[in-house]
Amino acid sequence: MPHSYETDGASIYRASFATIRAEADLARFTPEEEPVAVRMIHASGMVELAPRIRFAPGFAIHAREALMRGAPILCDARMVSEGITRARLPASNAVICTLRGPEVPGLATELGTTRSAAALELWRPYLQGAVVAIGNAPTALFHLLNMLEDPACPRPAAIIGCPVGFIGAAESKAALAADNPVPWCIVSGRPGGSAMTVAAINALAGPAE
Numbered sequence: 394m395p396h397s398y399e400t401d402g403a404s405i406y407r408a409s410f411a412t413i414r415a416e417a418d419l420a421r422f423t424p425e426e427e428p429v430a431v432r433m434i435h436a437s438g439m440v441e442l443a444p445r446i447r448f449a450p451g452f453a454i455h456a457r458e459a460l461m462r463g464a465p466i467l468c469d470a471r472m473v474s475e476g477i478t479r480a481r482l483p484a485s486n487a488v489i490c491t492l493r494g495p496e497v498p499g500l501a502t503e504l505g506t507t508r509s510a511a512a513l514e515l516w517r518p519y520l521q522g523a524v525v526a527i528g529n530a531p532t533a534l535f536h537l538l539n540m541l542e543d544p545a546c547p548r549p550a551a552i553i554g555c556p557v558g559f560i561g562a563a564e565s566k567a568a569l570a571a572d573n574p575v576p577w578c579i580v581s582g583r584p585g586g587s588a589m590t591v592a593a594i595n596a597l598a599g600p601a602e
């Protein structure tokens with residue numbers, strides 16, 4: 394007997410968002426933050442994620458305005474850059490991931506760090522006013538914070554810092570929230586990942602559902 398299931402994509406999205414709004418505690422989010430949190434929960438399948446999603450004051454407004462102005466989106470991993478829905482971007486924004494640049498392995502050896510962290514050195518020409526999306530590598534987020542300690546380093550408009558894992562993820566996100574270099578969004582603790590980070594960008598880029 395064939396399985397019966399919902400086949401309409403738009404209906405699936407509608408039902409998902411309605412379920413999240415019925416089950417997750419979203420009361421503390423501002424109207425600008427709420428659609429971002431909903432889409433991050435949607436990408437993770439976990440309404441329990443809500444208390445871990447944290448925004449610096451004004452993050453959602455700053456990030457959305459930057460995207461509207463045409464800011465580039467700087468991604469730590471291809472899983473992030475590939476996931477961004479180009480049709481939602483308000484200004485045909487450039488989506489940049491430098492991880493596979495031919496110079497990156499050598500740079501990583503020279504700097505004594507991971508390729509994910511070294512690749513951020515290639516962000517410098519694009520960093521001013523950009524929207525940063527770090528969804529995989531804790532070392533990338535730590536490296537960005539170290540770069541931003543230099544007052545001469547260009548400032549992004551907003552940072553989504555949601556690396557995942559057991560080594561450095563919680564610590565790098567706590568450091569971002571504590572250092573407060575520019576408006577940020579984090580998922581506190583070990584959870585995070587490319588999918589949640591992409592979801593945050595896709596929410597900021599397009600209309601609220």
Ligand SMILES: C/C1=C2N=C(/C=C3N=C(/C(C)=C4\N[C@@](C)([C@@H]5N=C1[C@](C)(CCC(=O)O)[C@H]5CC(=O)O)[C@@](C)(CC(=O)O)[C@@H]4CCC(=O)O)[C@@](C)(CC(=O)O)[C@@H]\3CCC(=O)O)C(C)(C)[C@@H]/2CCC(=O)O
Nearest residue numbers: 470471472507508509529530531532557558559560586587
């Ligand atoms: C230690 C690393 C971690 N990776 C994690 C989780 C995932 N990574 C995937 C993939 C395919 C990639 N991870 C790399 C970024 C690679 N991962 C690392 C590094 C060794 C170090 C980064 C760090 O610690 O900050 C990193 C390599 C590097 O030198 O920077 C990747 C580039 C490896 C590669 O293929 O060469 C690659 C990213 C490719 C891309 O998208 O461009 C996973 C899919 C794992 C898998 O294949 O099984 C998964 C994706 C998670 C996600 O949602 O993004 C961790 C858990 C983040 C981990 C760091 C923390 C830890 O606790 O270990």
